[in-house]
Amino acid sequence: MAEIVIRNLRKTFGDFTAVQSSSFRIEDGEFFMLLGPSGCGKTTTLRMIAGLELPSAGEVYIDGEEVGQKPASQRDIAFVFQMFALYPHMNVRRNIAYPLVSQGMPRAQVRAKVAEVAGILGIEDILDRPVGGLSGGDRQRVALGRAIVRNPKCFLMDEPLGALDAEFREHMADELRALHDRMGATTVYVTHDQLEAMQMGDKIVVMNHGVVEQFGTPQDIYDKPATMFVADFIGSPPMNFLRFHGSVATGDAHVRLHHQVLAVPALREPFDGGMVYGVRPEHVRLSDAAGYRGEIIAAEYLGTTQIVTLKTHNGEVKARIPSDQRARMGETVGLDFNGATVTLFDSQSGRAIRSDLNEGVLSHG
Template sequence: PSGCGKTTTLRMIAGLELTTSGEIRLDQEEVTFLPASQRDIAFVFQLFALYPHMNVRKNLAFPLKCIGTPSAEVKQRVEEAARLLRIDHLLNRSVSGLSGGDRQRVALGRAIIRRPKAFLMDEPLGALDAEFRNLMCQELKGLHDRIEATTVYVTHDQLEAMAMADRIAVMNHGMIEQLGTPSEIYNKPATIYVADFIGSPPMNLLTLPNALEPGKTEINLPDDGCGTLRCPNSAQGIQAGNLVLGVRPEYLLPEQEGPLPGKISAVEYLGTTQILTIQTPYGQVLSRVLSTYSFGKGQSVRLNFVSQRASLFDKSDGKALSTEVTYG
C-alpha cells in the first residue's frame, strides 16, 4: 500500500538513497555503497522521463550516445529495441504526439537498449487508463520472458502484482510481511495483514471465541458440524479471542446443510460471478459464487467452507498457524 516503503527500497537498490543497515547485492556482487552510475541498473518511472523535443529514435539512442557507443551499434540497437516493443513504425514520430501507452513503450525502450543487469520499475503503468494498463501488463510480462532480466517492479495494485510476478514481496511499514509466489501469497498468507490486503474481495477473517491450551493441538469450531481445526503444538497456548479463522470468499459457499447460518444483505453482480455480503453470528462475510445461481437480498442461507483452504492466525502477533481442518 501507499507509504509502506516500496519506492524508498527501489531507490536504495538504484543507489539514489543511502541504506542505514544491511547490504545490497546485484549478480552476486555487493553494491551497497557503489554509486548509482556504476550499478548497471535501468530505472523506469511512472511519468515516462522522455525528452519532448526529440523524436522516438533520438530518445532511444540518447543513453547509448552518452556513453560513446559507435553510431552503427546505436542504430542497430535502436531498431532491435523498437521491434521488440512494436514501436518501429514510430521511430520518426515526436514523443509529444504519442499516446500514453506508446510513450511508456518508448520509456521502456530507453531502459532496454542499455542491456542492464537489472530493471527497476516504479509504477510504470500508473498513468495509463484501465484498457492500456491491462494491455501493457501483458506486454511487460512477455517482454520479461523474452529478455530474461531480473526486474524489481513496484506497484500498489495487487491484481497487477498477482498477474505479472514470479515472486511477490508484500511490504508493510518498511518490512516484508511475506515473500513468495503469487499462489503462496494468495493461498497461504503468512500474516493477517497479507490475508486482508491480497485478494479482491479480501479473505474473510472471523475471530473465534476459543482458546488453545498449552500443549493442545485441536480447536473445536463454535457450531456443531463445523469440525475441528488441527494446528501445531503451542507451548504458550493462545488466549481466547486471539484465534482468527481465515477463508477466501470463493471457498465459503452456501449449502443446504451448511453449519453457519446467515442472511444476505447485498448482492454484487460481476458477470460470471457474484459477491454475496452475508451477516452471520460471527460477523459479516463475503461469498463468491457463480452468477448462474439465484440469490436475493434478505435471503437466509447456510454456509460451509472448503476445509483444505482455511487458514488460522494468532491475533496477538498477526502470524499464521499451519492448520489442517477435519470435520467432526
C-alpha cells in the same frame, strides 16, 4: 542478467523509518514484484537497489557484488519511471539512443542497437516522431526502449503503467511480461495493484509500514497468507475474518465457532486466546445442511458469479457463488467452509497460526 540479494536493508529519514530490516532474494531472470499500499516502503526499497537512495543499514548485492554504498552509475541497472522521464526536445530515436551516445558508442553501433530495440518493441514507425505527440502507451514503450538498449544487469520499474488507463494498462502488462520472457531479464517492479502483481510476477514481496509481511509466489501468497494484512490486501473481495476466542491443541483440525465445529488444517502448535478464522469468499458454500448460519443482507451480480454478503454471530461473511443460485434478502442459510483452505490467525499479532497449510510461509523476509 543478475541475482539480487537484500540483507537486513533499513532506511531512515530523521526519526521516520521507511524500511525496516528487509531481507529477500531475487533470482536471476525473475520478474519480481514489490507490492503494497502507498507509503509502505516499496519505492524506497527499489531506490536503494538502484543506488538513488543509500541504505541506513544493510546490504545490497547485484550479481554477487555488494553495491549498497555505490552510486547508481556504478550498478549497471536501468530504471523506468512512472512518468516516462523522456527528453521532450528529442525525437523517439534520439531518446532511445541517448544512453549509448553518452557512453561514446560509435554511431553505426548506436543505429544498429536502436533499430534492434525498436523491432523488439514494435515502434519502428515512430522513431522519427517527437515524443510530445505520442500516446501514453507509445511513450512507455520509448521509456522501455531507452532502458533495454543498454542491456543492463537488471531492470527496475517504479509503477511504469500507473499513468495509463485501466484497459490499456492491462494490455501493456501483458506486453511487458512477454518482453521480459523474451529477454530473460531480471526485473524488479513496484506496484500497489494486487491484480497487476498476481498477473505479472514470478515472486512477490508484500510490504506494509516498511516491513516485509510475506515473500513468495503469487499462489503461495494468495493461498497461504502469513498475516491478516496480506489476506486482506490480496484478493477481491478479500478474505473473510471471523473473530472468536478459543483453545486449540497441536494436531487439532477443528475449532468451535458459536457452538458449531468448523474444520481447519491440522495445527502444528497449541494456541489459546483470541483467534480469527480466515476463509476466502470462493471457499464459502451456502448449504441447508450446514449448522453455522448467516442472514443474507446483500448480493452483487457479477455475470457468471455473484457476491453474497451474510451477517453471522462472528462478523460478516462474503461468499462467491454461481449467479443462478438463489439468494433472497433476509433469508437465513447455512454456511459450509472448505476447511482445507482456511487460515487461522492470532487476533493480537495478526500472524497466521502455523498449520499444515501455512507451514514455511512465516520464515520469509
